[in-house]
Amino acid sequence: MLRRLIVIVTAAILSSNSLTLAADSQKPKPPDQFPPNPLEITTPDPLLPRLPKDKQPLTLEEQQNLEPALDALNREAAAKLQGGDQVTAFEIWNRELRLRRFLGSLAEVQALSRVGAIAWNQNNGDEVKYITQRLQAIQKQAESQKKTAQVDLELWRSLGQAYQNVRSSKEALEAYNQVLLVVRQQKDTVALVEILKTIGELDLSWFDYPKAAPVYEELLGLATSQGDAVNEVTYLQRLAYIYEQTKQPQQSLNVLNKLVEIYVSENNLTGIPELKLAIAANYESLAKKDPNLLLEAFKNYQEAYTTAWQLNEYVRAGDALQKLIALYHSQGQIDEALQVSQILVQTQEQSANFYGMMEAYDQIGQLYLERKDFPQALTAFKKGLELAQKLKHEEAYFNGQIEKISKAKL
Numbered sequence: 001m002l003r004r005l006i007v008i009v010t011a012a013i014l015s016s017n018s019l020t021l022a023a024d025s026q027k028p029k030p031p032d033q034f035p036p037n038p039l040e041i042t043t044p045d046p047l048l049p050r051l052p053k054d055k056q057p058l059t060l061e062e063q064q065n066l067e068p069a070l071d072a073l074n075r076e077a078a079a080k081l082q083g084g085d086q087v088t089a090f091e092i093w094n095r096e097l098r099l100r101r102f103l104g105s106l107a108e109v110q111a112l113s114r115v116g117a118i119a120w121n122q123n124n125g126d127e128v129k130y131i132t133q134r135l136q137a138i139q140k141q142a143e144s145q146k147k148t149a150q151v152d153l154e155l156w157r158s159l160g161q162a163y164q165n166v167r168s169s170k171e172a173l174e175a176y177n178q179v180l181l182v183v184r185q186q187k188d189t190v191a192l193v194e195i196l197k198t199i200g201e202l203d204l205s206w207f208d209y210p211k212a213a214p215v216y217e218e219l220l221g222l223a224t225s226q227g228d229a230v231n232e233v234t235y236l237q238r239l240a241y242i243y244e245q246t247k248q249p250q251q252s253l254n255v256l257n258k259l260v261e262i263y264v265s266e267n268n269l270t271g272i273p274e275l276k277l278a279i280a281a282n283y284e285s286l287a288k289k290d291p292n293l294l295l296e297a298f299k300n301y302q303e304a305y306t307t308a309w310q311l312n313e314y315v316r317a318g319d320a321l322q323k324l325i326a327l328y329h330s331q332g333q334i335d336e337a338l339q340v341s342q343i344l345v346q347t348q349e350q351s352a353n354f355y356g357m358m359e360a361y362d363q364i365g366q367l368y369l370e371r372k373d374f375p376q377a378l379t380a381f382k383k384g385l386e387l388a389q390k391l392k393h394e395e396a397y398f399n400g401q402i403e404k405i406s407k408a409k410l
Contacts, residue, residue, distance in 0.1 A: 037130045037133055037134070038091075038094040038098075038130060039094060039097050039098055039130050039131070039133075039134045040134075041098060045095070045098070045099060047066060047069050047070075047099055048066070048099070048102070049062050049065065049066070050062075057102070057104075058102050058103075063102070063103050063104075066099065066102065066103065067103060069099075070096050070099055070100060070103075070111075073092055073093075073095060073096040073099075074093070074096055074111075074114075076092055077089045077090070077092035077093040077096065080092060081118070081122070086122060086124070090115075090119070090124065090127050093115045093118075094127075094130075096111065096115075097111055097112060097115060097131075097134070100112075105138055105141070105142070105152075105155055106152070106154060106155050106158060108134075108138065109135065109138060109155060109158040109159055109162055110158055110162075112131050112134060112135055112162050113158060113161050113162035113165050114165075115127075115131060116128065116131040116132075116135075116162055116165040116166040117165040117166075119131060119166070120165060120166055120167060128166045128167075131162075131166055132163075132166050132168055132171075135159060135162050135163060135166070135168075135171070136171065138159065139159055139171070139174075139175065142155060142156065142159070151178065151181075151182050153179055153182055153183075156175050156176075156178045156179045157175075157176075157179055159171075159172075159175040160172045160173075160175035160176040160179070160198070163175060164202065169202060169205075169206050172202060173199065173202060173203075176195060176198055176199050176202070177199070179191075179195050180192075180195050180196070180199065183195055189222065189226075192222070193219065193222055196215055196218060196219050196222075197219065199215055200212050200215040200216050200219065200238070203215060204238070204242075207245075209242045209245050209246045210246065212238075212242055213239065213242050213243070213246070213251075216235050216238045216239050216242065217239065219231070219235045220232065220235040220236060220239065223235055229262070232262070233259065233262060236255050236258055236259050236262075237259070239251075239255045240252060240255045240256055240259065240278065243255060244278070247285075249282035249283075249285040249286050250282075250286065252278070252282050253279060253282045253283070253286075256275050256278055256279050256282070257279065259271070259275055260272065260275050260276070260279070263275070269307060269310075269311060270311060270313075272303075272304075272307045273304045273305075273307050273308035273311070273313060273316045273317070273320065274304075274316065276300045276301070276303045276304035276307065276320075277300075277301070277304045277316075277319060277320060277323065279296075279300045280296075280297045280298075280299075280300035280301040280304065280323065281297075281323075283296040283297040283300060284297040284327065294327075294331070297327060298324070298327065301320050301323050301324045301327065302320075302324065304316070304317075304319075304320035304323075305317050305320035305321055305324070308320060309347070314347055314348075314350050314351030314353070315351060315353070317347050318344060318347050318348055318351070318353070318356060321340055321341075321343060321344040321347060322344065324340045325337045325340050325341055325344065325363065328340060329367070334367055334370060334371055337367055338364065338367050338368070341360055341363050341364045341367065342364070344356075344360045344363075345357055345360045345361065345364075348360055354387050354390065354391060355387075355391060355393070357387055358384050358387040358388055358391065358393075358394065361380045361381070361383045361384035361387065362380075362381070362384050362397075362398075362401075364380040365377045365378075365380035365381040365384065365401060368380060369405075374405050374408060377405055378402060378405045378406075381398055381401045381402050381405065382398075382402060384398050384401075385398035385399065385402065
């Protein structure tokens, strides 16, 4: 009886498994969620003169015969894209790219770079991914070869540019750093400057200011040693921007003061007011820890105003005066702030900046209010109202200020 029961149960289990297997076999298979990289398809292509066996490269003659056909594919793909058929265009380009590898790594990378730029501009994320994967494979191969052979600088430069075209900044910098290592060893100053400029610009484009700073410091040193005054100014300007973004006032001061020296030596005064404003702002920042540096801030704001006035740059002069007023006010020097405010009115009048004049009178009125000098405040706000009425702007504000003072006097 027990044996019979075991047989029945076993049969039921086997029957159940058979039904499950049958049901599974009838279920549709899920679609391939990750289609293969079209650049890795190995289907024989009629454009190939033969199937290379054992990875044997094509002969020079075979490569020369293949190249025009690939150029024709590129033109055909471009025409398809121009006609609005993006899908077919990239199918043709992918075929071209698969075949380009038979012309060598450099030719393939240059083609990947070209098509990668198009794919990025067309917002074709899949194609960008395929090209990036292929570039990574070529990079890996190049890294293994550099241990036994001389580094191919042109290939690494092309890899860097290709990665830039598909916006892979990390990989681009890895490629360019390979170039940098070699040109340092070769003591090739011209090539060193070029690759440093490329790396620096790439760092700046990705807002990586801490990495960009030493690159431009080195470029500055090279330009100074070579007497390259034009690029020296360019690198100083880049460094000034970098140190401003990274909130490093002392480093910024060093750079800005060098720029002032150069501009003064060249009698190029037009850039001085802006530099002096930046220098004063840095001293103001440093004065939070060392109050004695406030004198330098005052001095540079005043020099910014004086130079701008001499150059008839009244907008810049007004900016300097505004900074001075704010600094005097922060130190509780109301009389001095009022004196500079009166000069600001004249400066704005000189440049026919009526809106600026209106704001200056408002500022004067507020300063007089702090001193409880209501008559003077009232006069300032009334002048501000006259301008507001002409501009048809902020009339209600000035009327409100006048009304408040009138009530306070009562």
